[in-house]
Amino acid sequence: MKIKWGKRTFTFLIIPDANSKVMRFRFSAILLYSLPVIGLILLAITLFMNITGMKNLNEKKAIAAQLVVQSVTFEQQLTDKEETIEKLQNSLVELSEQTEEMKLKVEELKVFEEEIRGISSNDSDETTSREVSIAAYNHEVKSLSAGVGGATQNASDEDITSLISDTEQTLHSLTGDIGSLKLQLTDTKELIVQNIHMMRITPSIWPTLSTKVSSRYGYRKDPFSRRAAFHSGVDIAGDTSDPIYTTADGIVTLANYDRAYGYNIIVKHASGVSTHYAHLKKILVENGQVVKQGETIGLLGSTGRSTGPHLHYEVLKNGDTIDPMPYLGVRD
Template identity: 45%
Template sequence: MRFKWLKKRFTFMVIPDANSHVVRFRLSGWALSLMTLSVVLLASLAVTFYIIQSRSLGTNQLLENKLVGVTEQFEQTVTEKNTTIEQLQNDLVRLSQQADQVKDKIEELKKLESEMKSLTGMNGDKPVSISSASPGSSSSSHMGGGYTPATDSDIRGLIEDTEHHFDDLDKEIDGLFGTLSETKKQVEEMQQLLAITPNIWPVDSRNVSSGFGVRIDPFNYSPSFHNGIDIAGRTNDPVFVTADGTVTATGYDKSEGNHIVVDHGNGLHTHYMHLNEILVKKGDKVKKGEQIGKVGSTGRSTGPHLHYGVLKNGAVIDPRPYLKASRKDEP
């Protein structure tokens, strides 16, 4: 009963306009139902497609926006990375230049060490000067030439060269520390030896009135052996000890007058005679250049002067080889 209308037939009239014939067609209930259902289904499909399409467009737009953002971020990251890489490459070049500069400094230290040994009388091998110039080095601000960008191979080569440079520098520095330490020890020993070696003038005067060796005696005018040198001066001119040492004797003798003997070690002694005044006593430690007395004319003397003598292992020797131009020459 409910679906009886499906079996009925329905007549439809179509009137195009007032002067046209009426068009009639008949449809069964089933056909009408199918047509209606088809229209509803097509409308539903259209609406569904529209909704899906709208959502798809929105999703695509969102994804596109995200892609644009990610692309921009990636490009920014790549730019930053490229900047960082370029900076690292520049730093590497500067590091290579610094390695060359350190190499030059080491060469200078080697030369200085050689000069120190030469000045102190220590024979050392002359350092071999090695040029540290390399393609990445710059010893002057005056540069020029065409521009050719460095390739990855160039950078890798520079890295390897720099690593080798620093390995070599590390070894050279270790070796230099050893040689400089030994040189320092030798210099200290040399300084100590120089300190106890008589090598300065005992007075400021350079007027040697009588030399070492055979001379005509000023009192009896006959040949005699003079065991030192006489340096003429003025009364009370300062007398300086010519090396570090210990005062072993002071006193007065009718021949030597007021006199001082200083032991410098290594078998060396110095003797200062005819002093007007003695400023030290036996047992005093004295330093090179320190005043120990004053020029005079005591004892067997014809006038104010200093008799200066040097003894080596108990034997008198000529003092002249032990004299320098001035006390100020001594550091």
């Protein structure tokens, strides 16, 4: 006999107690046999969801941990960047201060250079009037505007740090060099002062506007007797009333008229040196007067034993005449 499962049913009786009504529940066999399958399916779904949820949770935790690590890394990088920026700013401030010090030292050197230039140049108006003008070319450099270009490569923090370090070393080196240069300039200035002082107390300039020598020092044919005679100075031709300048600082020891020298002046200088100016038209100083190099002491003329307007100029060393030409910067 075949059993028809689709029509077979199961009845469940529930008797609460003797006096209560009996409750009956009737289920088909298919439903009862399907319950375990449904339960297994639900269990499988539950397990799958739990496993999937755990996996997602682990992935979320991993992502969160990775984000934490990246956040810490970014914060450290940001801190390093801020420290680098601060160091760069401090370095730039130090460089700025050193630059200001350099500017001050350069300004000091400029002042020094001006002092040396002032010392080296002759600021006497009278001396300037004696100097012969020399023509010179003035080369003028004209700046032309030009384009610039090229590929650009941004500098890294390391490049900037290295640049700052190199610049600091260069500035320190320049500071030392400028200090040494300043000492050298000080010594040079003192030497120049000494040299200028020696030049001022030593006959070293022309006593006239003219530089035309009409008769040299030594033996010559006397212009009056036409015989050989010793000439104790040099004759410098010029125009009547041209100014006569003392060739070095000194004191006037003689200022009078002489039959041979006419109106004449003797100025005593340092180191036993004296200078003699003769045949003057007029004397502008007096005996005992202190005179400075380049000062006008008389006017050119032709008084005394003279054939025409000129200055007879002598240089004496310890009372003896010597050739004046080397003192005028002229060498034989």
